[in-house]
């Protein structure tokens with residue numbers, strides 16, 4: 065009897081693909097292993113095995129597999145179930161989920177390039193013959209394809225060898241080139257051991273008697289060391305003593321001091337582990353723990369609704385601790401990579417090496433390592449901290465999922481497919497594992513809070529800050545009046561400037577929030593009104609002063625700033641609106657003696673740029689931090705007394721049913737960064753419209769009012785959580801064709817579905833990278849079967865694809881579009 069194997073290819077194919085297996089291969093294959101298979105004319109793909117059977121495919125000749133790549137499955141049954149759910153629910157293929165889930169190096173293809181890494185440092189004694197041959201070839205050639213390697217060593221089965229060489233750091237795969245993981249190193253200082261004894265030390269001080277600065281440095285070193293009772297960071301030392309780096313260097317050259325480096329995240333662990341291994345919860349936190357447990361007993365997902373700085377993290381820690389004591393795994397999801405670094409230090413202090421981190425900025429190597437550790441249930445990866453893709457790891461016995469900042473829209477993946485919501489997919493995963501799930505937020509999403517009202521989820525609340533610190537006082541500043549009376553300095557009201565000065569005088573720090581990056585979003589001619597547009601997208605170019613450039617934030621197009629207007633030729637170009645760069649620039653003039661940092665997409669491009677800025681602000685190397693919404697998220701700074709929101713109106717005036725909810729969340733979150741330790745913080749919100757209801761809800765911390773008002777509106781106008789939304793986007797370079805096609809699609813939907821169909825409509829930015837876009841929204845009552853509707857949409861899609869002139873059009877489904 066013949067054996068056939070169904071595999072999942074990591075590409076958008078609707079169906080599984082079938083290959084022929086030998087009897088021997090069939091005895092080795094288990095579901096969830098990788099196989100290399102030929103596909104198309106000449107390509108080799110890595111695919112996942114799914115099913116063995118005896119049914120020969122009818123419409124194509126089944127090819128033989130190329131080779132088996134694993135001895136054991138690398139994907140679990142639960143993962144397959146979960147991924148299938150994601151594919152069905154979010155209307156994509158299982159292959160797309162697989163591609164999104166597996167670390168790239170699991171998916172080597174015939175085209176993958178292999179490059180030499182640290183060839184000189186490789187110990188040849190540890191290489192197999194084949195490994196040696198490959199490295200020899202790489203000494204003469206800058207790169208090799210997998211196929212070429214196959215020829216060199218004269219065998220088909222090369223991927224395991226390639227992986228070995230990656231592990232040995234002898235080679236790099238092309239994708240890894242951009243992603244070299246460099247741990248953040250911190251410089252420390254210590255006294256040469258030769259001077260440890262008192263006698264030697266005295267002799268040294270005598271010797272230095274004439275080098276006054278050097279002996280001062282030495283004394284300061286001892287002072288600091290006895291104060292902080294731990295290792296001495298070079299930066300701390302400079303700040304503490306005012307001793308110049310030149311003097312320190314002189315002492316290092318004389319071999320009196322020694323400098324050394326430690327991986328930053330490990331250091332925290334070394335220092336703190338003894339001091340804080342015990343979690344002492346406040347009464348409020350204890351109560352929350354009891355409430356959450358109550359809900360767990362009823363098998364409910366539980367929302368931990370706790371105001372900013374109420375100490376939600378410690379509550380999670382308590383649960384994490386209990387779960388890992390039973391030997392189970394924990395997944396801790398965060399919306400943003402930036403948040404992981406602050407959190408990891410905190411977690412390490414409690415759980416040491418049981419923590420592993422997983423997100424896209426980690427190298428392929430490390431991701432594979434974490435994958436394997438999770439799969440084998442190793443201690444090293446008992447608690448996984450990660451962003452949404454961590455949800456797709458091969459957990460074997462998951463006991464708890466924490467989704468922190470559950471309201472964040474970055475939990476939803478936009479591009480490419482699978483366009484899943486990590487919070488919702490986490491709840492499904494937690495059900496599959498029979499595990500517990502906590503969602504946490506100070507500003508829960510309307511959906512989640514609604515689910516607690518309808519008793520679908522449980523809720524635990526913490527309405528006071530930890531240590532009973534008062535919530536910051538929020539003041540609305542009317543800048544309409546001030547602008548009219550010309551009493552603004554740049555974009556700063558008198559009140560805001562005064563508060564900043566007071567704060568700086570007290571040696572406290574300030575965060576200023578502006579939701580746009582760059583210098584100014586529009587450069588406009590005051591004579592003819594022409595604004596410079598992106599040639600590829602329907603948006604105005606943003607002015608970036610630092611580079612004297614106009615840039616498109618959608619496609620990256622840039623040009624240098626023109627001297628005169630392209631349309632009328634007059635020298636009357638002026639900027640309109642403002643971004644973070646302009647605020648920073650104004651601050652540099654207003655407060656020349658202070659240090660001003662900026663955190664936005666432009667300053668956080670490098671891999672560790674994020675961490676650097678956050679650390680520098682933590683270490684008070686900046687007095688003021690200007691930022692976009694990056695500064696709003698869950699960061700815990702100790703010394704921030706004032707938060708300023710430069711312009712609230714821009715947050716509330718988006719043409720989007722969510723803009724009020726989002727505005728509330730953003731402002732409340734950024735306000736929450738102020739006054740987290742003892743002294744009450746202050747927040748100033750500048751606005752042209754101080755009567756806006758959302759601003760009042762923000763300044764009174766009235767989440768519940770916001771919730772009920774918004775919920776009422778959503779009910780009136782039929783938006784989530786009262787309906788589900790599927791957004792269909794059509795894309796094409798041809799404007800007319802797109803219009804025709806999207807009309808066709810929308811009217812077919814209207815004919816077939818008995819639900820509300822809106823559009824087609826152009827989005828706010830109707831053309832991106834020369835592709836025109838049109839959206840169709842489908843609103844589905846929560847009582848309706850969403851599966852039935854998706855099936856109908858698929859049938860319409862099939863008819864659509866049968867129309868030859870529409871074939872170039874791309875269709876993108878976004879289920880639960882947010």
Ligand SMILES: Nc1ncnc2c1ncn2[C@@H]1O[C@H](COP(=O)(O)OP(=O)(O)OP(=O)(O)O)[C@@H](O)[C@H]1O
Nearest residue numbers: 344345346372373374375376377378506530698700
């Ligand atoms: N039980 C505790 N013992 C000691 N310190 C605590 C305790 N609970 C909270 N804290 C401290 O209070 C501060 C705020 O806690 P945390 O960062 O967990 O707040 P949060 O509720 O997550 O706030 P946000 O929503 O703004 O992120 C932290 O610096 C934390 O170390």
Ligand SMILES: [Zn+2]
Nearest residue numbers: 598601616619
């Ligand atoms: Zn563009």
